[in-house]
Each structure stands twice: as structure tokens, then as C-alpha cells.
Amino acid sequence: MDNKHDILELLWAVKAGETTPEDALLELKQKPFEDLGYAKVDFHRSVRQGAAEVIYGAGKTAGQIAGIAAAMGERGCRNILITRMGEEAAQVVAQSVPLDYRSIPRLGIAFPGERTALGHIVVATGGTSDMPVAEEAALTAEVMGNKVTRLYDVGVAGLHRLLSNLEPLMSARCVVAVAGMEGALASVVGGLVDCPVVAVPTSVGYGASFGGLSALLAMLNSCASGCSVVNIDNGFGAGYLASMINQMEGLQ
Template structure:
């Protein structure tokens, strides 16, 4: 369905609401399930923001630079901004910048945002804590995602259980948080420790950082899933984006 047809359908729907033929609630339901655009290799969901409050995010890994460029161009054509592209290389980011796309690239997180809206205000209090310095790339994926979506993020890096005093010295910050993302590899104990100290929700992110018996993050994942601390939920291994996304939603709910 092309842009003109979609516009005509929405206008017709709005006229029906005005004439009393369709209720506002029914119209909203129809708009929430409105069409996507088929590019042949991607189906772009232009109404995800209406349904979920945030537009579609582009997962960059294994997509070609040309595919990512075309998806971004189509989204920009529909008026999208703050377009997040995760797991994207520096080379692909440079290619997109040469295509005259207003792109901000974060090399540590391997995350980019196209047409960032500088007017987005950051609210609430979200903390991201890492077990070690090696976990920072996953932390930054979570932190930058949440910041783009409008959360105020405080970073507490390298506060793992091997030196617990480092974490305990930050208890005032932890106590004021609305939601905390804990990122750790090895045995993944940080989530349980923080979960036992705070009253807010904790999102645990296991990472693939660790020696052989870490099994590329599986041991940390199982430890976090089996935590005896209450109020902890767990995302997949190395899924900083997923943690930042859901933590942002919790943070925003708390500020309403």
C-alpha cells in the first residue's frame, strides 16, 4: 500500500468519526492495526509508535548497509525520528552518513540513532550497574537506548561482587532509582545482590563475558533466573537493548 492510499484511508476513517459512523475507540483500534510497508526484504511497521509508544527499531546485524539505508529513508519519509539501529558496525554507520542521513553513532554500544530529536527530555531515575569493565558495551547499549527514549540514566560501572564495597558505597543512588539494570557475566551474582538491597524493579542482563565454564553467558543466565531475590526479571544474554527498552517503560510509568 503506497503513502497516498494510506493517507486517503486515514482521512476517510476520520470523516466517519466526525459523521458519527465510527466511534473514536473503534477508529483508534483500526489505526493501531493499520498497514505496514513491504520493501521485499523488510515489512516496516509505521504504527508501532501508536500501539506501543515507540517506533520500530532496526536490528542492524546481518542486514546490508543498503537495506538499512532504504529502511531509514522510508521511515524518515513517513516523519519518523529517533530511529534506533542496534548492532551496527562503524563501516555501516560511515556508509549511512555518506548517504546524507543525520546519524549519531555510538561505537562502544554499536548503536546508532538517525534524526535524533534533541527536544526529548529525560525523566525519572534509571540506574545501570555493571559487574565489570568488560560488560560496558552491553551497558551502553541499554543506557543509550533508554536515553534516546527519554529516561535519565545514571551509570555505575565496575561495581561487581569481587569488591562489594564499591557497590555499597553507591547505596544512596540505588535507593533513589525507579528501576535498575544490572549487567554481569561470570557467575552473574550482581543481580541478586542489588535485588536484595533495593525496592524498585531490577532488570538483569547476563553477558557472554567469562571463562570457559561461563558457556558464553549461560551460567550467568541460569544464575539470574534462579535468583532468590524478589523483584528481578531477566532478559536474554547480551540483550542490552531489550533491558534498556523495558526499563525505560517502567521508568516512564513511575513518573506519570
């Protein structure tokens, strides 16, 4: 049992008399994780959280990444996200499992399959240099079943670029604002839209930006209401949170 849909089907089968309660219990008791020695793969995460476990690629060998992805694929997991994975590792992993790799955000999608596109999330960046983090957020949201609009290089240094895209911003259920330097984009967007804004500070900037710390502090001190902040360069976390917000809105 790897997702809520499978469990519901099993429960309906018990109700219809197509399977016994004892057999259903046995299926549910199947081990919820597999110990590979170097990793304990959580197969029941999608049951608890609605999304399969995400593989954090940094610090793992290509063999470890491939082994985890293969174990998940054998249990029926699809569209498995692998974040922060370099191109060399991706080439090795692709020899073992089906892989859609995107080099800009260093993100892989193992066992890619059909995806839904619910609601509307906007991912906006202050500059082109913020794209790696923004693409991590956008692809994460897309893999999790959301419609995403990208608005790149619309920072406050040329505010007219942002203001010319008010229609997609104002029709969004959530906006992810990705910016380095002084991180002002999140406050500006937060003052324009009526939906939650997820601010992502990036490490883009000169010396006094302190590797994204200045943008982080600026976003944490935003005067715009409804603006939350994730960690520096955490595009994945922003895309995941935006997906949860968007899909909760869709249930109303």
C-alpha cells in the same frame, strides 16, 4: 498517522469541526507499513507500543539499514534506534541519513532529535568488560525518554564500590544490572533496592561460563525478589523494559 499524539490531534480536530470524519478516516487508513521488498517497515508500531520500530542491524546490509531508516524518517520518525551495527555499515548509513553512532555498543540513532528525560533508571555493570551491553541498555533507555545514571565496574569482587553508590540506586525507579562471570551483581542489587531489577547476563567470562550461560542460570535462580532476566547480552531488551517500567511509574 505515526504516533498516538498525531491521532489525538486528529480526533480533537474532528471534535472541533476542523476536519470531517471522512477525511480523518482517510488519514487513519493510510498504509500502516511500507513494503521495501527486503523489509516491511511498521509505521504504526509507535501507535500500538509507544515507541517506533527498532532496526536490528546484524545480518542486514548497510543499504538495507539506510533504506529502512530513510523510509521511517520520511514519515516523521525521529531517534530511530539501530542496534548491532558495525562501524563500516554506520559510515555508509551516515551518507544517506543523519546518524549518531556509538561504537562501544555498536548502536546508531538515525534522525537524532530532542529527547525527554523522565524518572530515573540506573544501569550498573559488574566489570568494565560488560560496558558494551550496558551502553546498549543505557542508550536505549535514554532514546526512549528516560534519565539514566551509569554505575560501571561495581561488581561483587569489590563490593565497597557498589555500596558507595547506594543513593542513586535507592532513588531509581528501575535498575538494570549487567554482569558476566557468575552474574552475582543482580542478586546483590535486588537485595538493596525497592524497585524492579532487570538482570542482563553477558558472555564475559572464562571457559566454564559457557558464553554467558552460567550468569543466565545464576540470575534466573536469584533469591532476590523483584528481579527479572533478559537474554544473554540483550542490552536493548533490558533498556526497553526498564523504560516501560520507569514510565509506567511516572504515570502514577
